[in-house]
Amino acid sequence: MGEAAAIETEPKKLSGEQTSLADLLKLVGNGANGPILMALGPRSLRTKKLTEKVPTYAPRTVYRHARKLAEIGLVDREEVAGVPSTVIHSLSPAGRDLYHLINTYAKASLPWVDGPGSGDGLWTVCALLGEMWTHGWIEELGHGGRSATDLAEATSQMTFHQVSRRTHQLLSWSLLYESTARGHRKRYQLSDQTRHAMALLAGLGRWRQQHVDEEEAGGLTVTEMATALRAALPLLQMPEHQGRSIKLGIVGTTGSDGQRGSATLTAHVSPGGAVRCVKERPSEDAWAIGTVDTWFAALLDDDRGRMRVGGDLDFVDDCLKLLHEMLWAAPAAVGAR
Numbered sequence: 246m247g248e249a250a251a252i253e254t255e256p257k258k259l260s261g262e263q264t265s266l267a268d269l270l271k272l273v274g275n276g277a278n279g280p281i282l283m284a285l286g287p288r289s290l291r292t293k294k295l296t297e298k299v300p301t302y303a304p305r306t307v308y309r310h311a312r313k314l315a316e317i318g319l320v321d322r323e324e325v326a327g328v329p330s331t332v333i334h335s336l337s338p339a340g341r342d343l344y345h346l347i348n349t350y351a352k353a354s355l356p357w358v359d360g361p362g363s364g365d366g367l368w369t370v371c372a373l374l375g376e377m378w379t380h381g382w383i384e385e386l387g388h389g390g391r392s393a394t395d396l397a398e399a400t401s402q403m404t405f406h407q408v409s410r411r412t413h414q415l416l417s418w419s420l421l422y423e424s425t426a427r428g429h430r431k432r433y434q435l436s437d438q439t440r441h442a443m444a445l446l447a448g449l450g451r452w453r454q455q456h457v458d459e460e461e462a463g464g465l466t467v468t469e470m471a472t473a474l475r476a477a478l479p480l481l482q483m484p485e486h487q488g489r490s491i492k493l494g495i496v497g498t499t500g501s502d503g504q505r506g507s508a509t510l511t512a513h514v515s516p517g518g519a520v521r522c523v524k525e526r527p528s529e530d531a532w533a534i535g536t537v538d539t540w541f542a543a544l545l546d547d548d549r550g551r552m553r554v555g556g557d558l559d560f561v562d563d564c565l566k567l568l569h570e571m572l573w574a575a576p577a578a579v580g581a582r
Contacts, residue, residue, distance in 0.1 A: 258458030259318040259339055266469065267379040269449050272317075273347060274372025277302040277310040282336070285320065286344040289335035319343060339456035346452060350445040353573050354438070373420055374442050376411070383439065384468075387475040387522075390424055390432030435476055443477040444544065444572035451541045467497045470537050471508040473544075475522050478510070480571040484518030486560050490526055494534030509534075512564070520564075531556035533565065544569055 264272075273279040277299055284290065284298035295311065296304040311334055314320040319340035323333040336344055351367050377383050380400045385391055393412055397405040412433055415421040421433045447465070450473075454464030465473070474493060490513045499506035513523045535543065535552045542548040547569040554561045 259456050264317070264453060264457045266446060266449055266453070266465070267375045269343075269453070270371045270375030270378065270446075273343075274368045274370070274375060277307050278314060279347070279368040279371065281307065281311055281314060281334075282319065282340060282344050282347065285334055285336045285340070286348060289323075289333050292332045292334065295334055314340070339452075342452055342456065346445070346448040349573075350442075350448065353444065354441060370418060370420065370438075370442075371445075373415060373418060374439070374446075377415070377420070377439070378446070383435065383476055384472040386421075386433065386435045387472055390434045392430045392432050394430070396433070435479075437480060440476050440480050441572060443473040446473050447541060447544045447572075450537075451545060454538075454541075464541065465537050467495050467499050467506050467508045467537065470495045470497070470540050471510060474540070475510055477544075477568060477572060478512050478520050478522055481512075481520040481564070481567050482518045483514045483520055483563065483567065486514045486563065487516050487518055489514050489530040489557070489560060490523070491556075491560060491564055492525075492529040492532040494532065495537060495540060496534065497537040529556065531558070531560040531564075533561050544572060 273282065280299045280301070281295065284295060290298060292308070292311075296307045299307050302310075311320060311322075315322045315334075318337055321335050321337050321340075323335070325331040325333060347367075354367070354370075374383075380403070382396060382400070385396065385399050391399075393405065393409050396412065397403065397408040400408060403411070412421060415433075416423065419436050420439045422436050423431055424434050425431050447470075450465035450469065452464070474495070490511055492509055492511050494507060494509045496505070496507045498504060509525070510522050511525050511529060512520050513526075514520055531554070533549075533552050533554045539551045542550075543552060543565050547566065549562070549565045552561075552565070
C-alpha cells in the first residue's frame with residue numbers, strides 16, 4: 246500500500262444501531278451527509294476537494310459529517326503521509342450501494358424535489374420521510390385519510406400543536422395533501438410523492454439486509470413491507486381489470502425477535518380503474534404471495550419469477566409489472582396529486 250495507510254481495509258457489516266430504516270432516511274437528510282455521499286459517488290476525493298464539492302456547508306461542517314459517515318462505515322478514510330498529511334475519502338462498498346440507490350431515486354423523483362447536485366430538496370424530503378416512518382404516519386395514512394386529531398392520538402410523543410406544525414410542513418413539501426368531505430373535518434392523505442418514495446424505502450430495506458449486521462431483523466419486517474405495499478398500490482390505474490380484486494401476501498419475520506409471520510392485503514380495481522386496498526373479500530380473482538426478499542425483487546428489479554401466484558395470471562402479472570413501473574416512473578408521466 247506504500248505510504249498510504251488505510252484506516253479500514255476489510256469490508257464489514259455495519260452496526261444496526263444507527264441504520265434502521267428511519268435512521269437511514271434521517272441520516273442522509275441531516276446536514277452535509279447526503280451531499281457528501283453524492284460528491285464521493287463518482288470518485289475518491291482529498292479533503293480540500295471534498296469541501297469544494299459541498300460548497301453550501303462550511304469546511305468544518307463537512308469534516309465533521311465525513312468523519313461521522315466514516316464511523317458508521319459508509320465512508321473510508323485513507324491517510325497519506327506528508328507534511329501536512331492528507332486524507333483521501335472514498336465510499337465503502339455499503340456507501341457506494343447507498344449512493345447508487347439514492348441517485349436512482351433522485352432521478353425518478355424529479356422534478357418533485359431538487360436533485361442532489363442542485364439543492365437541498367431531496368435531503369429535506371428524506372428527513373421528513375424518516376420522521377413520518379418513525380411516527381407511524383405512513384402506515385396510519387396508508388389505511389385512509391386522517392385528521393390532525395387522529396394523527397395526534399396515534400402519536401403519543403407529539404402534542405396536537407406539534408402534529409399540526411408538522412402536517413403543514415409536509416403539505417409544503419407535497420408529502421401530504423388535504424381532502425374535505427361534506428360535513429367532515431379536514432383530512433390528510435398520502436401524496437403521490439410519498440407513495441413513490443416506497444421505492445426508496447424498499448431499496449433501503451434491501452440495502453440493510455445486505456450491509457447491516459442485524460440478521461434477526463432482516464431488511465424489512467412483514468409489517469413494514471405490507472405498509473410499503475399498501476402505500477404504493479394507489480399509484481396504479483388498471484381500467485382493463487375494473488371490478489376485480491387481487492390478494493397480495495407477504496411471509497417472513499415480524500420483528501426483531503425473528504418470529505415468522507405473514508400479512509395479506511386485498512387490492513380492488515374500481516370501475517374507473519383506480520386501485521385501492523379494501524377489506525378482505527370472500528374470494529379474489531387472483532393472488533400473489535412471496536417472502537420479503539421476493540417482494541424486494543418484484544419492486545426493485547421487476548423480477549416476479551419467485552412469486553407464488555394463482556387465479557387470473559394476466560391480472561397478477563399486470564399488477565406486479567405496473568407496480569414496479571409506477572414506483573420508478575418519472576413524475577411527469579404519472580402526475581402529482
